Amino acid sequence: ILNVEQSPQSLHVQEGDSTNFTCSFPSSNFYALHWYRWETAKSPEALFVMTLNGDEKKKGRISATLNTKEGYSYLYIKGSQPEDSATYLCAGWDAGNMLTFGGGTRLMVKP
Amino acid sequence: SQTIHQWPATLVQPVGSPLSLECTVEGTSNPNLYWYRQAAGRGLQLLFYSVGIGQISSEVPQNLSASRPQDRQFILSSKKLLLSDSGFYLCAWSGAGGSGNTIYFGEGSWLTVV
Numbered sequence: 611i612l613n614v615e616q617s618p619q620s621l622h623v624q625e626g627d628s629t630n631f632t633c634s635f636p637s638s639n640f641y642a643l644h645w646y647r648w649e650t651a652k653s654p655e656a657l658f659v660m661t662l663n664g665d666e667k668k669k670g671r672i673s674a675t676l677n678t679k680e681g682y683s684y685l686y687i688k689g690s691q692p693e694d695s696a697t698y699l700c701a702g703w704d705a706g707n708m709l710t711f712g713g714g715t716r717l718m719v720k721p
Numbered sequence: 722s723q724t725i726h727q728w729p730a731t732l733v734q735p736v737g738s739p740l741s742l743e744c745t746v747e748g749t750s751n752p753n754l755y756w757y758r759q760a761a762g763r764g765l766q767l768l769f770y771s772v773g774i775g776q777i778s779s780e781v782p783q784n785l786s787a788s789r790p791q792d793r794q795f796i797l798s799s800k801k802l803l804l805s806d807s808g809f810y811l812c813a814w815s816g817a818g819g820s821g822n823t824i825y826f827g828e829g830s831w832l833t834v835v
Contacts, residue, residue, distance in 0.1 A: 616764075644823065653811065653826035654765075699765065701824075708780075709815075709824055711757075713764035 614702045616712035623690050624720050630686045631715040633700030637681035642703040645674050645685055648714065649696045657685075657698075690719045723748035727812040727827035734834055740785075740799040742830050744812030747793065752814040754795040755824065756787055759809040771795060772817065807834045 614635045623629050635643065642661045646654040658667040663678040671688045687694055697714040704710070727744040734740060746752050756768040767780045769787035777787050784803060788796045795812055812827040 651809075651829065651831070653828055656823045656825070659823055701765075708767070708770070709755075710767065711765040 614700060614710050614712040616698075616700055616715050618715060619713065620716040620718070622718045622720065625690060625692060627690050627719075628686065628688045629690055629717065630684050631698065631717075633683045633685070633712055635681050635683075635700075635702040637678055639704050640678055640681070640702060643676055643683050644701045644703070644709065645683070646699040646701065647696050648699055654699060685715075687717070690717070692719045692721050695719045723814075723825065725812065725814055725825055725827045727810075727830055729830060730828060731831045732833070734802050734832065736804055736834055737801045740797070740802050740806070740832070742797040742810055742812070742832075744795045744797075744827055745793055746795075746814045749814070749816070750792060751817045752793065753817055753822075754789060754793075755813040755815075756795065756797045757811045757813060757826075759811070765811070769795075769797070802834045804834050807832055 617632050642659060644659050645657040647657050648654040658674045660667060660676040665676040667674050673686045674683060676683045683700060685698055695718050697716045699711050699714045701709045701711040724747045754771045757765045758768055759765055769777055769779055771777050771789045774789055774792055785799050810830045810832060813824045815822040815824045
């Protein structure tokens, strides 16, 4: 199982602010990194799947980058909106076909 | 298209009572199946995963068990619940064999042990 860590644990921003958070993982034994958006009492929703060093993915105002050599991924949200409030989870796949989730970053966007 | 369902959605059970949460997947065959749990204030913890009928791997020692009696059915059970078993349980599936495969989650089940 990978040791996947996310920071910060929680984040409060004002509407319109741009923000980013970090997911770190061991660079050895890495196969793929996933980002999910999770609203309370709902199913986590897949945002991105990234596998290659230098990958950049974008979905509307949300984007993510991947650095497999140093073992981190950043998730960026441009111009945060109240509806972006959620917990953002990253998860790493290892060689054993296991997906391990980080503890999540809880984002709260104030109107 | 593929769908995943789990039930019940909400459950309040006394300490020491048994548990059965059921999950089924439609529209795919030979999926990998997972049970995750979110305990209060924590992230998602993998409890069990299965790559085929009757094949169950456990990641965390506990008083829970899982079974996969059919290809697209995954059941989480306990003979005697503990207070610490309270939490939000999510069943999930992914395509077989791929580390780049997205995981798709069910609607979740809230378990409160009293």
